[in-house]
Amino acid sequence: MDYDRETFFEEFAETRFERYTAETPITAEHLWERVRRAKQLGYAIQIGEWDPALGAIAVPVVGPFESLAVAVSGDPERVADRAAELSRALAFTAGHLRREFRNLRIQQGAEYNVPRWLSRLSFAERHQKG
Secondary structure: OOOOHHHHHHHHOOOOOOOOOOOOOOOHHHHHHHHHHHHHHOOEEEEOOOOOOOEEEEEEEOOOOOOEEEEEEEOHHHHHHOHHHHHHHHHHHHHHHHHHHHHHHHHHOOOOOOOHHHHHHHHHHHHHHO
C-alpha cells in the first residue's frame, strides 16, 4: 500500500501476471485498482484471487518492522460476509501492536537488540527505498 500510482506503474507496467483463478488480477491496471482500494479502506481484501477456496483480509502494522501485517483467512464467502467486522478487529489489533512496538522501542532505546537477520533485512529495506 506504500506505492503511489506513478511508482507502481514504473515497477509493474511491463510485468506479466499469472492467473490462478478467475478473480486473479492479471494486469497492472487491475492490480493498481486493488492497491488503490486497499489504501482507501485501510485494509486489503482478497476473495478467491489466489485460491478459489480462500478469502483473506490484512491490515498493515506501521512500526519498526515496516513489512508487518495482521491478517485472517478462511472460507471466501464467510470472509466477504464479515469483511467490515473482521477489518475493524484487525485494525484494533494492528493499533495495539503499533503501541506495543513503540513502547518496546522506548523501553529498550532506539537501537534495541533484534535478531541479526532482522536488523540486516531492515537495514537493506531502508537503504533500498532511499
